[in-house]
Amino acid sequence: MTEAPTGSSPTLRDVATEAGVSAATASRALNGSTRNVSAEKLALVLQAAAKLGYAPNLSAQATARGSTKTVALIVHDIADPYFAAIAAGAIEGAEAAGLTVTMAVTDRSPERELEIVSTLRGHRPHAIILAGSRIADDEDALAGELRAYEAAGGRVAVVSQPSLPYGTVTVDNRRAAEELAAALVAHGYRRFAVLHGPPALRTSRDRAEGFVAGLAAAGIAGAEQVGTGFTEDGGHAAMTRLLDRGLDGVELVFAVNDVMAIGALRALRDAGLVPGRDLAVAGFDDISAATDVDPALTTVGVPMRAMGRRALDLALADAAEGEVVWLPTTVVLRESTPRRPG
Amino acid sequence: MTEAPTGSSPTLRDVATEAGVSAATASRALNGSTRNVSAEKLALVLQAAAKLGYAPNLSAQATARGSTKTVALIVHDIADPYFAAIAAGAIEGAEAAGLTVTMAVTDRSPERELEIVSTLRGHRPHAIILAGSRIADDEDALAGELRAYEAAGGRVAVVSQPSLPYGTVTVDNRRAAEELAAALVAHGYRRFAVLHGPPALRTSRDRAEGFVAGLAAAGIAGAEQVGTGFTEDGGHAAMTRLLDRGLDGVELVFAVNDVMAIGALRALRDAGLVPGRDLAVAGFDDISAATDVDPALTTVGVPMRAMGRRALDLALADAAEGEVVWLPTTVVLRESTPRRPG
């Protein structure tokens, strides 16, 4: 239908000549912002743009304006439902604000993360959102890189990592775990084990410690600790190890996140046990799979999608320097932790 | 430690003056590609860049070079494990190739998708990857937009949509569903119902039709069809509707994807029935949750992550114009469809 100039897309100048105006006028007509052009020329330009299928070169726009319309999102693993939900919230917010999202995954490697932030700096994104807690060690290098980015006018927001000096949206993992522990004690449980992730992972530590603190507050001495990976396979392995070693009276296993808990459920079934009846299991996060498994998983509801959304808002708002937004959690008791007759 | 010029990051010229060379030399030193600079100047430039914390402005680079190092990925819903897995594969491949990924989600809206492709065109990404089958109707407008993008030198790859004229990676949904049907008949099932998605969704249609064809090949007349949304809630609603209407001898329900099947499982439990015993359920995709639910879900294994990875490779390879890569599927029989005594 229209001429297809092979090799490259139509430029603003093409549109301008097609419309019989100058490039400046064409630019003004298409952005509309600062100054207004006569209705007549405006129509001409719009028509020419439509005819040529013009799409402004955003890279050129960015270099001319000195700022981009993109937001960078860094997650550990996009296939993990926790991060997927956060990403969904962040993307939703970004699209609402007319921004495009560039995404990178760290695979939980601090070096990779550093590399990513460094590369990202080159993109000059409007904001960088870091999702998921990271290993404590790398924070020096990471902080340096982020400071450079911020010094250049970039914004940073963090999800679930209240230890970096940026706008942060998080939940009170410690307190929520305490509440979960209290609720489970109220259900009649007395002997516990905890499946936790790498100790350097702050989120994991807070949840495990909070749970033990909650038990202590209820007069229960302690809980057996089993370290493992932060993944479903990690949960499976840890549960298997626990079973091999002998349950020794443990009535309930608390895994510091749902994917680990689901792995533990699977390990129980693999061992011929019935989760909920033979051994209770609780998790943390309330990912959607928590209601899909049978027995449905007792857990702590974390508003992941909202966290992503709020993180984006935080990154876009100029005000908040080191503001921390605490989102509420809710203890959700389900069939994986039935009330104990005792 | 070093001067932090507030407001903007150091530019190539800053590095050049710091090193005492021209901008051209600095550029050559940092890219290394076309021409070589003397070892002495190279060291000077590298040192200056490190000292200033220089990160090249990729937007400016892109306008100068006329090409970007980004790949755009379009999915329907990143919180859906199917798309999350595909995205993970694509991102993995992109990072391996030194590309950054920009991501957009359509929420299954054809208009939104069109808008996204149009905006994306402005980014001049190296390639666009479309994941997930789309409604048939919008293909004209979408195809036009994509053609414009391609005419300008962009590459397109598609996942699971063998109807667009681009490099495509997909699975044989029809045949796989046939095989699943055959396997289930061999297990002793005789009366079936099918929970399918919107009929305009090609993937849904292929799977439903394939399943019925497989039944026919085994001498079974047909199956009750229930239309619904392509989501977990859709599966739940459809299953509930089916139960309300009366099972009428149906022994097995096939949902055209796993999230729907999992929704159906939940509906069964909500109705006080035991999935697997009272009614068998099968899905499609083999998302990781399929092994987490109880009973574990019979399904068709689809290599989602590999599909994302291959799609990226396809988009990067110049050769394949309309090449279609068929990835193998495997029928996976699990406890949700126990062998029938009959």
Added chain:
DNA sequence: GATCTGTCGGAAAACGTATTCCACCACCTA
């Protein structure tokens, strides 16, 4: 010793857009 060849550095143009600055015109006011 003169010319050719090859290498390396810098000046300048290019990429596609936004924006500043200036000229122009029409209109309104005194």
Added chain:
DNA sequence: TAGGTGGTGGAATACGTTTTCCGACAGATC
């Protein structure tokens, strides 16, 4: 009618890079 005022269009410049083009110089060949 003269002078101001506000709005509109275009030429030119800027953004931060890459790349072309040209000059300078060193070494090799005759």
